[in-house]
Amino acid sequence: MSRLEAMDPSSPEYSISRTYLEIISDLPWKEPKAENFSIDSARKILERDHYGMKDVKDRILEFLAVRKKKQDTKGSIICLVGPPGVGKTSVGISIARALKKQYFRFSVGGMNDESEIKGHRRTYIGAMPGKIIQGLRITKVKNPVFLIDEIDKMGVSYQGDPASALLEVLDPEQNSTFRDTYLDIPFDVSEVLFICTANTLDTIPRPLLDRMEIIQLSGYTSEEKLAIGKKYLVPKSMEKHGLAKNEIKYSAAILRKIADEYAREAGVRNFEKSLHKINRKVALLLMENPQTDVPVVIDDKRLAEYLGEPIFAEDEIVKADRPGTAIGLAWTSMGGDTLIIEAQNTPGKGEVKLTGQLGEVMQESVSIAYTWIKAHALERKIDPSWFEQNAVHLHVPEGATPKDGPSAGITMTVALYSLVTGQVMAQNMAMTGELTLKGKVMPIGGLKEKVLAARRNKITTILIPQYNKRDLDKLDDNVKDGITFHLVGTIEQVLAYAFPDDESRPQMEKVAPPAQNTKEDIVAISAAVAQAVREALREH
Structure with a gap:
């Protein structure tokens, strides 16, 4: 302050020093008041704001109960992980409301x-503190809720690594003396409740992941989407577009049709966009034709008129209806998905060609599957010479989308086995599981997301590793209803379910090798070619 008083107000250094002091004075230096919230009110807020999510709500309430009982606000970092549109950000906002706290949200995606986290050096023109200090200055409390979105999408450049900068912020042992580069004085951010969101854990650095408590959010079933549409999305969209309750009407069947045929995804974001589109068109109709009878009932005809033909038609459901095809289940950052694998043989000498942007791990799965079938050819009534006289091309459609992971191992094996034996796998069946070289089926992740994807594609039978029985038992009944699960431990069990008639299949006939020309044939052919050349030259 004394230095500022001695400066000339017209000096550039004066404005820099004044800004610096103003920022310091705006920060909440006082100790915060004790937290005053009840578990009952927190439960009501979570129930009112979100449908379903029983496991997530219970986990959050457990976290809040421990926080209240200990009266300890330090070291609180939560990471909400799930596909887009399942409500990660809104859950974080609900937690802030349950705690009766200010919240500050910012995204670190891209x-x-x-310097965005820790601030710039004051020597730079236009220097400013990082997001952490900015958030504290805006909320004006020392213990707000910070919502950090898209923590899995940070990049690295010559300007530094934001993930490394977050290590100090999110470490309970270090953040009591967090030092922003702009302020260059320690500030205690240990009482801030940090809530991070991500679509996947794969791209989050391990040291950063270790500092956070992970809460998984899964995708929604059709029944859950229907309930969310009725209770939250339809009223919210009608209010947004100025429609009264008596001006438009949706039936349960239409809402389900929108969810299944226009917004078949893990979350409800596209579901909400579809409702917005319908409501905009209805608002236009009512404004242009005030005499229109209300309520405007959304039926199949109006749905097709407003949204066009269904994006996900019934005939687009993937089917393994010919030899060389199999259906697997995948887990991506966008939720679960069904994966059809296609294999085709051509004359060759045992080559294997892979297309569909398969990652290294997936390519290794193909090699393991191919080797296992070759190694067990005789006991499976397969002629070993088939592999010497055929080349195999294996493709996973949607070639523009990169794919990787080991969980398609048994699906690859079934597709190749189907190709070699000429059998079609059982209908409405899908599978997931990693395969070892000795034929053992290893556990996988993301079971709920995969089961939801199977439901969306009318799958009625799913093969899963026996080691995932614990995950299967945790699934809600409405997720498992109508689906038969088979727990498998070996690839032999997988093949028995996929090809029920395989035992009665006759021994494969030995493939005749291509005819080899004898020495006499070669001499005769050479003489005929020479004679043809001589005659051609004679004519010229």
């Missing part, structure tokens, strides 16, 4: 400059 951020590649650590």
Whole structure:
């Protein structure tokens, strides 16, 4: 302050020093008041704001109960992980409301400059503190809720690594003396409740992941989407577009049709966009034709008129209806998905060609599957010479989308086995599981997301590793209803379910090798070619 008083107000250094002091004075230096919230009110807020999510709500309430009982606000970092549109950000906001706290939200998706987190040096023109200090200055309390979105999408550049900068912020042992580069004085951020969101854990650095408590959010079933549409999305969209309750009417069947045929995804974002589109068109209709009878009932005809033909038609459901095809289940950052694998043989000498942007792990799964079938050819009534006289091309459709992971191992094996034996796998069946070289089926992740994807594609039978029985038992009944699960431990069990008639299949006939020309044939052919050349030259 004394230095500022001695400066000339017209000096550039004066404005820099004044801004610096103003920021310091705006920060909440006082100790915060004790937290005053009840578990009952927190439960009501979570129930009112979100449908379903029983496991997630219970986990959050357990976290809040421990926080209240200990009266300890330090070291609180939560990471909500799930597909897009399942409500991660809104859950974080609900937690802030349950705690009766201010919240500050910012996204780190695409951020590649650590100065965004820790601030710039004051020597730079236009320097400013990082997001953490900015958030504290805006909320004006020392213990707000910070919502950090898209923590799995940070980048790295010559300007530094934001993920490394977050290590100090999210470490309970270090953040009591967090030092922003702009302020260059320690500030205690240990009482801030940090809530991070991500679509996948794969791209989050391990040291950063270790500092967070992970809460998984899964996708929604059709029944859950229907309930969310009725209770939250339809009223919210009608209010947004100025429609009264008596001006438009949706039936349960239409809402389900929108969810299944226009917004078949893990979350409800596209479901909400579809409702917005319908409501905009109804608002236009009512404004242009005030005499229109209300309520405007959304039926199949109006749905097709407003949204066009269904994006996900019934005939687009993937089917393994010919030899060389099999259906697997995949787990991506967008939720679960069904994966059809196609294999085709051509004359060759045992080559294997892979297309569909398969990652290294997936390519290794193909090699393991192919080797296992070759190694067990005789006991499976397969002629070993088939592999010497055929080349195999294996393709996973949607070639523009990169794919990787080991959980398609048994699906690859079934597709190749189907190709070699000429059998079609059992209908409405899908599978997931990693395969070892000795034929053992290993556990997988993301079971709920995969089961939801199977339901969306009318799958009635799913093969899963026996080691995933614990995950299967945790699934709600409405997720498992109508689906038969088979727990498998070996690839032999997988093949028995996929090809029920395989035992009665006759021995494969030995493939005749291609005819080899004898020495006499070669001499005769050479003489005929020479004679033809001489005659051609004679004519010229």
